[in-house]
Amino acid sequence: MTNISISLEGIDQAIDSLNYRPGSIKQRAILAIRAFYTSNESLKQLSSLDTDILIQSVWDVGDHLSKLKAKRRNFSSIKSSINADLEKLSQKGQNRENIIIADSNVFDMSQEAKNNLFNSFADAFKTGDINLDQAKDLLKAVKNFLKDYQTTDADNSEEDIEEIELDEGEEFEEIEELDEDVEEIELDEDEELEEVDELDEDPEEIEVEEDVEEIELDEDEELEEIEELDEDVEEIELDEDEELEEVDELDEDLEEIEAEEDIEEIELDEDEELEEIEELDEDVEEIELDEDEELEEVDELDEDELKALEEFREKKELAEHFDDTLGQREKKINKYVTVPEGKYTIGTKKSLKSSMELQLFDMPKVYIGMYPVCNSLFEIFIEQTGYTTTAENQGYGRVYHSSLKKDTNGLTWNKHAGSEDIKGACWYHPFGPDSNLHGKRSHPVVQVSVDDAVTFAAWIGRRLPTEAEWEAAARTDLGYKYPWGNKFNPNALNIEQSGVSDTCAVDEYDAFANEFKIVDMLGNVMEWTADMETPSIESKKNIRYNIAKGAAWNSKQDITISSRALFKPGFTSNTIGFRCISEIFS
Incomplete structure (x- = not known):
């Protein structure tokens, strides 16, 4: 089961496992947060830490407002990097309490661990794998979980938390009743499944009978229908042949008419046609050459403009970034x-x-x-x-x-x-x-x-x-x-x-x-x-x-x-x- 809370021992174990170089910026940052945890009571009392106070512990910036502002982004990046390292330790089993640094700059359990905690609470009741001490701890954990993740209806959330705060004796009576309900639900489900199986058998029998009836058609009637169909096909084929003959005759008449018109058009002056064709070819060649030259110029212009624009953007970003780092x-x-x-x-x-x-x-x-x-x-x-x-x-x-x-x-x-x-x-x-x-x-x-x-x-x-x-x-x-x-x-x-x-x-x-x-x-x-x-x-x-x-x-x-x-x-x-x-x- 997932750890239900974090402890000073778990925090120190995670910090030691990070094995940061002494004096490094990451070590200074995480130790600056650890310095606020003086006892187990501080785990409950600390809900947030001021970013600027931590920055002053990590860097020698004093109360200089512009320097503090400039370091806030750095501190946020360092915190993200530390959390990434802590998550890797969790995967290796070297961060047993799944410690992270929350947005409020305090140590907390990771969101994934909290989700696992909630799931383990539900699984424990389903399987019955829970004893008195585990139930007590789990109920407290769920209470804290609900406090951290309230729904939009605040009143309903408060009522849910009040319901969780039951007398331990009553809690376990409810647990026993819950187990009985689960057994009843399981029995009901078995009975329902048997009924469904019986219901499935009937439609199958009905469908089979209908299929058999359809198959038992009179074979003689089918053969008669097939013979009639063959006769219809023969008649259609004959009609099509006659129609094709008529179309062929019509095409021949059209060809004779078109041939006469073509002969008249062909009797044009061949010299004039050839001159026009040659002039047309020259115009086409000139147009094609002009288009190719223009396209080459456009491509070169586009490439130069895009390159210049990209260089300008890069230089602008560099200039703005440098100025942003200054006091x-x-x-x-x-x-x-x-x-x-x-x-x-x-x-x-x-x-x-x-x-x-x-x-x-x-x-x-x-x-x-x-x-x-x-x-x-x-x-x-x-x-x-x-x-x-x-x-x-x-x-x-x-x-x-x-x-x-x-x-x-x-x-x-x-x-x-x-x-x-x-x-x-x-x-x-x-x-x-x-x-x-x-x-x-x-x-x-x-x-x-x-x-x-x-x-x-x-x-x-x-x-x-x-x-x-x-x-x-x-x-x-x-x-x-x-x-x-x-x-x-x-x-x-x-x-x-x-x-x-x-x-x-x-x-x-x-x-x-x-x-x-x-x-x-x-x-x-x-x-x-x-x-x-x-x-x-x-x-x-x-x-x-x-x-x-x-x-x-x-x-x-x-x-x-x-x-x-x-x-x-x-x-x-x-x-x-x-x-x-x-x-x-x-």
Whole structure:
């Protein structure tokens, strides 16, 4: 028979059988629930546990509402996974009380076990395989079962439960009476079956007699009918032959008439007919060729459109999923703004070999990151994908030091200015192994290569901007020299003169956003683009360089939106980051 209740011993036995790795997320979750069961009384008293309290026990999120909200879906998934494991244990006999975690977050018996309990209650009375203790326990179990699964008529359910709560002596009197009723029903059924057998025999005899009477037909009468039928068939066949002869004659007359008409029609000019036929053939061939070409074009168009639509949907889902995982602070930093379609001025009149020439650019409608990608967003990407950056793989990154640094005495000269390749420098050690990201979660991520930036962007359903797109978005349709206008303002950006000698928060200069509300496109960090260029300087090696736009925290004051720099593939430093762009809504 099925277990009628759960116990602390059964719960602990099931947890031990799960054999979860110590410290794993599943173990922390199930032990967080187990901690509320301090005694056998708690099995009766606990009807539900607050999800947020359990989340706080599993993850270190405190009272942060946005973090709690983000973890609720995770907790639900983990609970479903644990229940699946518990059900497997039940099938193996290692979860003897069929323990699961209910929707209310407390331990309970599985629904299947409860159904089996109810069935075993009924079977016990039918077979008589029940003693006093079992009956007592079963009646209590059914009482609890009815409490849990009330019908829509609440009053009737309460009356049923009251009826179950009978005096034990009366209960067993009723059980004995029930057994007698069952015996009477069984006897009645036997008698009824005997009567049915007798009734079945009579119709069979009647049917046999009728069949015999039908078979005893007069054979002579049958033979006479058959002979008459043969005569009728012969007459029908004769009539048909006569009719066919008449039809043949009629067909011959029609053929003579049609032949005369055909001869008249045939006497047309053969040359004219042949010309018309040839022209018709040419038209048919042209139509068939046109249709084939059109169908090929339609097929190609449909395939391209479907492929583009599918790619758009996939990118949209990736972008929405990433944004849904973020807290309020990260959501603000991950915001995208619209760059309208139109003609934009890009490039410069300066005759610098590394500059893009002044020109008009047809800008499509796109959505670009309001800020560069910051450390907190990049960290989520690393945690969820296990991605290893270029700097980590190669073991070093370029580290720059600023000439000026602000301290209590104002700006001072830094004798260690310049750059060098430092072992261990990477995105979470931007200046080398002795540095870290403490206090820099909202700073732009650095020590990332173009490949790192492209991989991150694809993971969230977006991409890197081209140089033309980046510059058009920065200058806006007003064609400004700087994001805020045409006059340089040293207080509007983080460069060497600022004395920070490092990156700052991406929203530090919100007040100096451009007309499209895009922030930090000049100063703080240079930003990778999707473009590459081969320098015009004569060289034995034809190397294509990655293009970075804008300026960094160690730049001088002679920078503008058109400023650019070229770096070899795989280059990383503590002065270059990136932002994303796409055709997906902001």
